[in-house]
Amino acid sequence: MRHRMTGRVATFGISALAGLAMGAIAGSAQAADDTIKVGILHSLSGTMAISETTLKDVMLMLIDEQNKKGGVLGKKLEAVVVDPASNWPLFAEKARELLTKDKVAAVFGCWTSVSRKSVLPVFEELNGLLFYPVQYEGEESSRNVFYTGAAPNQQAIPAVDYLMSKEKVQRWVLAGTDYVYPRTTNKILEAYLKGKGVKDEDIKINYTPFGHSDWQSIVADIKKFGSAGKKTAVVSTINGDANVPFYKELGNQGIKAQDIPVVAFSVGEEELAGIDTKPLLGHLAAWNYFQSVDTPINAEFIKNWKAFTKNDKRVTNDPMEAHYIGFNMWVKAVEAAGTVAPDAVIDSMIGVSVPNLTGGYSAMLPNHHITKPVLIGEVQENGQFETVSKTPGLVPGDEWSDFLPDSKDLISDWRKPLSCGNFNVKTGKCGGKGS
Amino acid sequence: MRRAFRWLLAACVAIATTSAALAADLRPLVQTMGSGGYAGTEKALNQLSEAGDPAAVPVIEALQAGDLYVRKADGLVVIARKAGAGFALTDPLSGAVVGEAASGAIDKIKINNALRRSISATLGALTLMSPDPATRRSAAEAVFKSRDANALDTLNTAIAKEKDERIRRVMEQARAAVILTAGASEGDTQTAIATLTARGDRDALALLSMIAASGATDALKTAAAGAVAAVEQKLMFWGALQNLWYGLSLGSVLLLAAIGLAVTFGVMGVINMAHGEMVMIGAYTTFLVQQGLRTYAPGLTDLSILLALPAAFLVSGGVGVIIERSVIRWLYGRPLETLLATWGLSLALQQAVRSLFGPTNREVSAPSWMSGAFELGGLTITYGRLWIVVFAFAVFAALLVALKRTWFGLSIRAVTQNRPMANAMGIRTARVDALTFGLGSGIAGLAGVALSQIDNVSPNLGQSYIIDSFMVVVFGGVGNLWGTLVGALALGSLNKFLEPYAGAVLGKILVLIFIILFIQRRPRGLFALKGRAVEA
Numbered sequence: 001m002r003h004r005m006t007g008r009v010a011t012f013g014i015s016a017l018a019g020l021a022m023g024a025i026a027g028s029a030q031a032a033d034d035t036i037k038v039g040i041l042h043s044l045s046g047t048m049a050i051s052e053t054t055l056k057d058v059m060l061m062l063i064d065e066q067n068k069k070g071g072v073l074g075k076k077l078e079a080v081v082v083d084p085a086s087n088w089p090l091f092a093e094k095a096r097e098l099l100t101k102d103k104v105a106a107v108f109g110c111w112t113s114v115s116r117k118s119v120l121p122v123f124e125e126l127n128g129l130l131f132y133p134v135q136y137e138g139e140e141s142s143r144n145v146f147y148t149g150a151a152p153n154q155q156a157i158p159a160v161d162y163l164m165s166k167e168k169v170q171r172w173v174l175a176g177t178d179y180v181y182p183r184t185t186n187k188i189l190e191a192y193l194k195g196k197g198v199k200d201e202d203i204k205i206n207y208t209p210f211g212h213s214d215w216q217s218i219v220a221d222i223k224k225f226g227s228a229g230k231k232t233a234v235v236s237t238i239n240g241d242a243n244v245p246f247y248k249e250l251g252n253q254g255i256k257a258q259d260i261p262v263v264a265f266s267v268g269e270e271e272l273a274g275i276d277t278k279p280l281l282g283h284l285a286a287w288n289y290f291q292s293v294d295t296p297i298n299a300e301f302i303k304n305w306k307a308f309t310k311n312d313k314r315v316t317n318d319p320m321e322a323h324y325i326g327f328n329m330w331v332k333a334v335e336a337a338g339t340v341a342p343d344a345v346i347d348s349m350i351g352v353s354v355p356n357l358t359g360g361y362s363a364m365l366p367n368h369h370i371t372k373p374v375l376i377g378e379v380q381e382n383g384q385f386e387t388v389s390k391t392p393g394l395v396p397g398d399e400w401s402d403f404l405p406d407s408k409d410l411i412s413d414w415r416k417p418l419s420c421g422n423f424n425v426k427t428g429k430c431g432g433k434g435s
Numbered sequence: 436m437r438r439a440f441r442w443l444l445a446a447c448v449a450i451a452t453t454s455a456a457l458a459a460d461l462r463p464l465v466q467t468m469g470s471g472g473y474a475g476t477e478k479a480l481n482q483l484s485e486a487g488d489p490a491a492v493p494v495i496e497a498l499q500a501g502d503l504y505v506r507k508a509d510g511l512v513v514i515a516r517k518a519g520a521g522f523a524l525t526d527p528l529s530g531a532v533v534g535e536a537a538s539g540a541i542d543k544i545k546i547n548n549a550l551r552r553s554i555s556a557t558l559g560a561l562t563l564m565s566p567d568p569a570t571r572r573s574a575a576e577a578v579f580k581s582r583d584a585n586a587l588d589t590l591n592t593a594i595a596k597e598k599d600e601r602i603r604r605v606m607e608q609a610r611a612a613v614i615l616t617a618g619a620s621e622g623d624t625q626t627a628i629a630t631l632t633a634r635g636d637r638d639a640l641a642l643l644s645m646i647a648a649s650g651a652t653d654a655l656k657t658a659a660a661g662a663v664a665a666v667e668q669k670l671m672f673w674g675a676l677q678n679l680w681y682g683l684s685l686g687s688v689l690l691l692a693a694i695g696l697a698v699t700f701g702v703m704g705v706i707n708m709a710h711g712e713m714v715m716i717g718a719y720t721t722f723l724v725q726q727g728l729r730t731y732a733p734g735l736t737d738l739s740i741l742l743a744l745p746a747a748f749l750v751s752g753g754v755g756v757i758i759e760r761s762v763i764r765w766l767y768g769r770p771l772e773t774l775l776a777t778w779g780l781s782l783a784l785q786q787a788v789r790s791l792f793g794p795t796n797r798e799v800s801a802p803s804w805m806s807g808a809f810e811l812g813g814l815t816i817t818y819g820r821l822w823i824v825v826f827a828f829a830v831f832a833a834l835l836v837a838l839k840r841t842w843f844g845l846s847i848r849a850v851t852q853n854r855p856m857a858n859a860m861g862i863r864t865a866r867v868d869a870l871t872f873g874l875g876s877g878i879a880g881l882a883g884v885a886l887s888q889i890d891n892v893s894p895n896l897g898q899s900y901i902i903d904s905f906m907v908v909v910f911g912g913v914g915n916l917w918g919t920l921v922g923a924l925a926l927g928s929l930n931k932f933l934e935p936y937a938g939a940v941l942g943k944i945l946v947l948i949f950i951i952l953f954i955q956r957r958p959r960g961l962f963a964l965k966g967r968a969v970e971a
Contacts, residue, residue: 045786047895049794167548178940208939211899213890214688216681216820217934227637229645244796244891252808252817258552259580276800282548378547381501388473388547 035078036071036340038063039098041109041119041130046086047211047240051319052111054270055133056081058320059108061308062327072334080104088118095119099126105340106131106330108323113137113180120145127342131330133322135265135287137184141399141412141421144342146349147369148326149319150288151397152188156235158374159263159286160189162389163233164196167261171202171232173222178207182237185265189235191403202230212242215249223253226260234262243267244275251279257378258282268317272383280379288358288372289321290385295359315383321357328354329364350415360394367412367421369397461486465494465527469505469512469544477550484557485585492561494527499554503527504541515541556581563593563606572602579609579638582616608634615642624655632662636813640666673813678931684820686927687827688889690920691882692900693907694831697919698875699755701908702851705763705872706774709781710904711897713876716754717747717883718892719788722797737802740884747880755876759869767868781897789894799887823885830881831920837874838916847871910950912960921961926950 040059042052063077071077080102084091091110098104099122106129110116113136123130123144135150163169174189176182186205193203204225206218226232238246243266250262263284269291272280291302301324306312329352330345336352337344353363362370371394377385400410400422409426413419420430464486468479476498483491497503497514504515506524513533515522522541524533546554559577562570563586571593578586590610597603611627619627628646631639643666646659692714699707721743728739735742762780766773801819808817838844849857850867858864883896890896903926911922926946933942957963 044794045789049789050796050893050895053794206938209943211895212939213899214681214685214930216684216817217678217931218939220677220681220815221935224637227641229641241796241891241893241895245889248801248889249817252806252819253815254808257548258555261548270795273795273798275796275798282551284548386545386547 035076036073036334037078037080037102037104039095039102039104039107039109040079040081041084041091041094041098041107042111043086043115044081044083048086048111048115050240051270054314054317055108055111055319055323057309058305058323059327061305062324064308065304066327066331072331073338073340084115088112088114091115092118092122095122095128095130096126099123099128105129105334106345108133108326110134111319116145117180129330129342129345131323131326133319133326135318137181138188138399138401139184139404139407141367141369141414143346143368143414143419143421145368146326146329146364147397147399148322148329150372150374151369151399152185152401153398154288154372154374154395155265155286156185156189157192158391158395159265159284159376160192160235162286162376163235163261163263163284166389167233168231169233169261170198170230171225171228172198172204173225173232173234174203174205174237175218175222175234176205176207176237177212177239177242178209179239182207182239185237186235188401188403195403208238208242210240210242212238213245215246216253219246219249219253219255222260223255226255232260234260236262236264237266238264239266243271247275247280247283250283251276256282257284263376268319269315269384270317272379273315275383277379277383278381281381283379284376284388285379285385286374286376287318287385288374289316289318289356290375290377290387291316292377292380292384292386293358293375295357297355297359298357301357325354325356325362325370329362329370333364346414347416358390362394365396366415367397367399368414369399371396461488461491461494461528465491465512466510468494468498468503469510469542473545473547473550476544476546477553480550480553480557484553484560487561487589489561489564490528492558493530495554495558495561497527498544498546499551499558501543501546503544505544506536506541508540512544513541552581556583559583560586560589563589564596568599568602571597571599572605575602575605575609579605579612582612584613584617587613587617608639612638612642615646618651621652621655624651625658628655628658628662632665635666635669637670640670670813676812677814678935679928680814680816682928682931683924684824684927685931686924687824688886689903689907689927690831690923691823691827691885692879693904693911693919693923694827694834694916695875695877695879695882696904697908697911697916698834698878699872700905701914701916701919702847703868703871703875704770704851704913705767706770706777707763707872707875708774708778708901709758709784709897710876710879711899711901712781712784713751713755713879713897714883714886714900715788715894715897716784717751717880718799718887718890718896719792719797719883720747720750720880721884721887722792722799722892725799736800737804740802740805740888743884744881747884748877749880751880751883752873752877755879756869756873758876759872763872764865764868781901785894785897792894794894797892799892801888805888819888823888826885830878831916834878835916843870847874906947906950910953910960912962915960915962918960918962925961 040056042056043049044053044056060079063079066072067076080098082094082098084094095107098107108131110119110132111134116132120142124142128144130145131148132145133148135155138151172193174186176186190203222234261284263286265286267285268287302316305316306314329349332352332354333345333349334340337348349364350366351364353361356362358373360373362372364370374391374395375387376389377387380386399412400407402408409424410422411425412421413423423430464479464482468476502514502516504513506513512527513524514527515524521535521537524536525531526533555577559574559581560583562574565571565574578590590606594603594606594610597606607630611630614623614627628643631643640663643659643663647656647663650656650659696710699705699710724743724746725739728735758780762776763773766776805819805822808815838847846862846867849862850864854864907922907926908919910926911918930942930946933945937945
C-alpha cells in the first residue's frame with residue numbers, strides 16, 4: 001500500500017513539474033513577440049569546454065551591450081544557451097532544437113571542424129544562420145554559414161612566409177593532432193612549400209592523437225631533424241590539451257625559439273594561461289588578433305570583458321574577436337534588411353563592414369568569409385604575444401585553397417545570380433569537389 | 436711610499452679616462468639602438484659587436500633581459516628597472532643613476548628571435564675573456580653555435596690564455612666550427628674535423644656532413660665522411676639507450692596511474708571507472724596547495740610538490756572512502772552496475788570540478804629541482820621525468836610493504852581471500868573494504884601530484900589515463916602487483932620503441948592490437964593468480 005502511495009505521489013509530482021515546465025515554455029513563447037532570440041551553441045562541458053566556454057561568455061557580453069544600446073530593430077535580444085557537451089552528434093541535435101523549438105534568428109557557435117560538419121546539414125535543411133568563429137582548414141562554403149575565423153591563407157601561409165623570409169627557415173616539421181583541420185592544413189602547406197622549392201627530405205610530417213601527453217620521443221626527433229645544418233622550424237597544428245605537455249617538453253629539452261622556433265595556429269592567450277611561459281620566450285603564433293594589440297577599441301573591449309566577467313585576469317583571444325566581428329556584422333545586416341528573416345539577412349550580410357579590434361575594418365565577402373589582417377606574435381614572459389609582423393593590408397579569406405589540385409579551380413560566390421559555393425571556373429559549372 | 440701611492444693613483448686615473456674614452460665611442464652606437472625598429476637595433480648591435488669592446492656587455496645584457504628602454508621625452512637610451520610604481524633609470528654604459536620615470540614615459544626596446552640570436556653571438560664573442568669560468572664556457576658554446584668568423588682572433592687569444600682543460604676543449608671546438616664554416620688551410624681543416632669527431636654530438640654531425648658534401652678537396656671529403664659515419668654510429672647507440680629511458684619514463688607514468696587501480700580493481704575486484712577522477716582530484720589538490728603556499732608562505736613554493744603528496748593522498752583517499760560507503764558497497768558482486776555507477780560518478784566529478792575551478796587549465800609550476808635537463812654521455816635526461824621514475828618505484832615499494840608487512844595489509848589479504856572466515860576471525864570486513872578502496876584512491880591521488888608536472892591540470896586529466904590503467908592491470912594480471920609493474924614498464928617501452936617507426940597514432944593502435952591478441956592467448960594476463968581463490 002505504502003508503495004502504491006509513493007507511486008501516486010510521484011506521478012502527481014511529475015505532472016506538477018511538467019505543468020510548471022509547460023508554463024515556463026509558454027511564458028518564454030509569449031516573451032518571444034518583443035524579443036529576438038540568438039542561439040549560442042558552444043560546449044560548456046567535456047573536452048572542448050576549455051576553449052568554448054569563453055566564447056559563450058563573450059556572446060553574452062555582446063548581447064548584453066547591444067541591449068543596453070537599445071537592442072536590434074527596437075527589440076531586445078535574448079540569448080538561448082545550449083550545451084552540446086563536446087559531443088559531435090549532440091551538436092546537430094542541439095542546433096535543430098535551437099532552430100525549430102526556440103526559433104532563434106541566428107546561431108553563434110562550434111569550435112572543432114567536426115562539430116561544424118555535423119551541424120552543417122541541419123542549418124542548410126532548416127535555412128538557419130551560423131556564425132563560425134574559429135580558424136579552420138577551408139575547403140567549404142555554405143550559404144547558411146558565415147566564417148569569421150581565418151581561412152588557411154589568412155593564418156598558415158603568411159606564417160610560413162614570415163619564417164621563410166625573416167628567419168630563413170629551410171627545413172620544416174609539420175606537427176599536428178590527427179584530425180581534419182591539421183591534416184588539410186598540412187596538405188596545403190606541403191603543396192605550398194614544395195611550390196617554393198623545398199625538397200621532400202626537408203619536410204617532416206608528424207601526427208599525434210588527441211590529448212597526447214608523452215612528447216619525449218617526438219621532441220627528441222624534432223631536435224634530431226633540426227640538427228642537419230639547415231635552419232629548422234616547427235609548424236604546429238597541435239590542438240587543445242596536448243599543447244601544454246608539448247611546450248613543457250620543449251622547455252625541458254632546452255629547445256629555444258632562437259634555435260628551432262615553433263609557430264602555432266591553435267595556441268592563443270587562453271592556452272598559454274596554463275603554462276609557465278619563461279622557457280617559451282620567442283616561440284611564435286599566427287592569428288588575426290592578439291590581446292596585446294595597442295588600439296583604443298581593443299583597450300575598451302578588454303576593459304568591458306574584464307568588467308563583465310568580474311575577473312581581472314581573464315584574457316582575450318582571436319576567436320573572441322571573430323565573434324565580436326560576426327555579431328556586429330549580423331546586427332548591421334539585420335538593421336539594413338529590417339527583418340531577421342534568414343534569406344533577407346543572408347543577402348544583406350555580403351559587403352557589410354564593421355570595425356575589428358586591430359584598428360581596421362573587416363568586410364564580409366561574397367564567399368561568406370571576411371577580410372582580416374594577419375599578425376605574427378612572439379610569446380612573452382607574461383603569457384602575452386608581442387606582434388613582430390603584421391600584413392600591410394587586409395587579407396581576404398580564400399575558402400578553396402589555390403594549392404590543392406582538387407580545389408584550385410573552385411570559387412564561391414553567394415550573390416545572385418551565381419549563388420554557388422563551389423563554382424568551377426574551368427568547367428563553368430556549379431558543383432565541384434568538396435561540400 | 437707616498438710616491439708609490441701617487442703613481443697608483445695616476446695609473447687609476449689613466450685607466451678610468453681610457454675606459455671613459457671608449458665608453459664615449461660606444462655612446463652614439465648605444466643611442467642608435469632605440470631607433471629604427473628591429474632592423475635599427477640589429478644594425479647597432481652589429482656595430483657594437485665589431486667594436487669588440489667589453490664595455491658594451493652590460494648594455495647588451497640589458498637588451499637581452501628586456502631592461503633596455505628609450506625615454507620618450509628626449510630619446511635617451513637607458514636601463515630601466517621596476518622601482519615602486521615607476522621605473523628607476525640608469526645609464527647603460529656607466530651605470531650612473533639618471534632618474535625615475537613612470538611606465539608611460541619610457542618605451543621598451545623590443546627584441547625578436549633574430550635579435551636574440553645576434554645577442555647571444557655578440558655576447559659570446561665579447562665575454563670569451565671574462566674572469567668567470569662559467570661565463571667563458573657559455574661564451575664558447577655561443578660562438579660554437581654562431582660560427583662567427585669575426586670571433587676567431589679573440590678565440591685564439593682566449594685558447595692560449597685558458598687554464599681550465601674543459602673550457603679550453605669547448606673553445607677549441609668553437610674554433611673548429613668557425614674554421615669549418617669559414618674555410619681554412621687543409622691541415623687546419625683536418626684538425627678541426629678531428630676535434631669535432633671527438634665532440635660527436637648532433638651539432639658536430641651537422642657541420643661534418645656539410646664538409647662531407649661540399650669540402651674543398653677529395654681528401655677532406657673522405658675524412659669528413661669517415662667522421663660522419665663514426666659519429667652516426669655513436670649517436671645510434673645513444674639513441675637506442677635514449678629510447679629505453681623514454682620507455683622507462685612512460686612506463687613509470689603508467690605504473691603510477693595503474694597502481695591504485697591494481698588495488699581497487701586487482702585486489703578488490705571493483706571496476707572503478709572513476710579511478711581517473713581520483714588522479715584528477717590529486718592534481719587539483721596539488722594546485723590548491725601550491726596556491727596556498729604562494730599566498731601564505733612564498734619561501735616554501737619549491738617544496739609545494741612534497742607538501743602536496745600527503746594532502747593529495749588524504750583528499751583522494753577520503754573521496755574514495757565516501758564513494759565506497761555511499762555507492763560501491765551496495766553493488767559488490769554486480770560488476771555491470773558498478774561499471775555504470777562509477778562511470779556516472781566520473782562524469783559527475785568532472786563536471787563538479789569544472790564548475791568549481793572553471794574549464795580552463797590550472798597552472799602547477801615545476802619546482803626548480805624538477806625543471807631542466809642534464810646530459811649523461813649522449814643521453815638527455817630531464818629532471819622532472821627522473822623524479823617521476825624514482826617516485827613511481829618508491830610508491831610501488833611502499834604499497835608492497837604495506838600489503839605484505841602490516842596488520843592492515845594482512846586484513847586486506849584475508850578479506851579478499853576468504854571473506855566469511857575473515858569475518859569470523861573478528862575482522863570488520865566492511866571497514867576493511869572502505870579503507871582498501873580509500874588506499875587505492877589515495878594512491879591515485881599521489882599519481883595526480885606527479886602527473887600535474889607533465890600533463891594539464893584540467894577536469895579531463897583523468898579520462899586520458901583510465902584506459903591505459905585498465906590496460907596495464909589486465910595485461911599484468913589482475914590481482915598481482917608485480918604484474919602491474921612489469922606490465923607498465925613493458926607497455927611503456929613497447930610504445931616508445933614503436934613510436935619512431937610507426938608514429939604516435941599507429942604506435943598506440945599496434946599496442947592495443949598486441950594486448951588484444953595477448954589476452955586471447957592468456958586471459959589472466961602475464962602473472963596469473965593460481966589456486967582456489969581465483970575460482971571462487
